[in-house]
Amino acid sequence: MRDAADDTRPPDTRHPGAPAAGRAERFRGAPAPGPHVLLIQPQAENAGAQAIARMLATALAERGYRTGQLFFYRKTGAFDAEPGVAFCAAGRPRTPLAFARFFLDLVRRIRRARPDAVLCFQHYGNIVGAAAARLAGVPVVIANQNSARDTTPPRARAVDRWLGARGLYGRIVVNSHDSAGDLADYPERYRARVVHIDHGFVGRDSALSQAEARARLGLALPPGGRLLGCVARLHPLKNLAAAVRLLPHDPARHLALAGQGAERDALAGLAEELGCGARLHLVGELPPERVGDFLRALDVFVFPSRAETFGLAAVEAAQAGVPVVANALPVLREVLATRDGPCALFADAEDDAALAQAVRRLERDPELAARLVRSGRGLAGRFPVDAMAEAYDALLRERIAAARRV
Structure with a gap:
């Protein structure tokens, strides 16, 4: 399973300065017409990967994209009040049968959303989300390596390595030189898809003493x-x-x-x-x-x-x-x-x-x-948010255009 124009090398996108299951069936993003991007990751909570996805969804919507966020399950109420958010399950699937039901629902939800591209986050978000997106017929799938090596189970790393080398991910985003270095022993076919995009962040100033x-x-x-x-x-x-x-x-x-x-x-x-x-x-x-x-x-x-x-x-x-x-x-x-x-x-x-x-x-x-x-x-x-958003915008438009030419 490969992105269109898969033989092209990834563009250099680094910038200077190097609630329960079943709700929100429709993804309500920016009303302006534009590419539809679905951001997928495992659990809904306030943590680093979720913060990046939240910022990115907002910034892409401001650039004319239609965006939605799809979580495997709801861990906390952090995203309950946000528009364009859906959960496949109320809690983490813990049995083979529960996982099978969850995965089929994930594929159905992606197929109904019909995104032009899917952005996956975290190791299981990459593995499971990308597989579901490909089965749903999504032409552009981009993984994000924002799980540190020591936080990723060895089996998950092995599966990620195998899938990435075989083209399940069209591009693979890393956010630091250290993270890119973790992939130095990966196959060339995997590393050829890697793109470095620094995280952006929103300032957390306070007006209080x-x-x-x-x-x-x-x-x-x-x-x-x-x-x-x-x-x-x-x-x-x-x-x-x-x-x-x-x-x-x-x-x-x-x-x-x-x-x-x-x-x-x-x-x-x-x-x-x-x-x-x-x-x-x-x-x-x-x-x-x-x-x-x-x-x-x-x-x-x-x-x-x-x-x-x-x-x-x-x-x-x-x-x-x-x-x-x-x-x-x-x-x-x-x-x-x-x-x-x-x-x-x-x-x-x-x-x-x-x-x-x-x-x-x-x-x-x-x-x-x-x-x-x-x-x-x-x-x-x-690390401005605008630089991160512009880099993702360039990457998404290049990959979506390539897919449409095929």
Whole structure:
């Protein structure tokens, strides 16, 4: 299964600065006539891949596309109120029979939508979504490699590698040089389809003061209290236990975590075990419009994630003016930098002492924190949403035009 004109090399699209199942049967995108693009991924929740898809759907609609988002299942209510969104299932299919029913429904929904192109996100979104799109007769399928290698099950990587080399995906988008490097040992037929498009992001500034933001979020700190925080899924790969273990180092520290996930109880239990339960604040999943207020409430943003392809949450925090301490992953060093220098202080997040020392440096060195903030403010110019949208627009129009010529 191949895109039309599959023998052409991909264009260079990198930009400068290198609710329940069954609702929303129709995809309500921009009314202007234009190519119809369907964005597909597994779960509906507020996380990095979903944020990118949300921004991209909006930006493409502004450029005359008709857009819709189709999720395999609804994990949270993050997308319930958004137009142009549909869910194949209320929850994750967990049995072979449930998966078969889900997959047939996915194919039917795509066939009814009749998109000119499908954009798939995350590893299972690529594998399952692209297969369903091809069975539904979609001529253009573009995958996005926005699941880090360490977050992808080996079998899924093997299937993705096999399908990509055989043309199930017409193009494969990566969003960082580090992510592209993860594909260096893939077959040439796979790598020939790879296109680098940097993520864009929306600034998360807030009109509130720090005190107002804390009050609005119910984060009451005693005088002299300092607030560390992170926006992330509560998942072991985000390594948030390392952030919790920062609390015993200083009784003035509090930690606020914005997100939902299976590790919530474990993190709360760890804080209690360390005698810091009252200083851990689990605020839950926040809608995008409230993330800026959460960031304004913080003194330091801590990002100990074990694997990323971009690190959107850390980028948003740095641009919002929060000093950032991040795990020393190559991709985070790549992304969290501008012409003014690094936008974060990096430390090995698997080393509790090293992470604690980095946080302590930022707390005690206001000049260092100010330098990081100045650099972080420049990230808006490095990763503008318009540049991402223009790159996808060029890629989509080229692939759709090629398909129509066949």
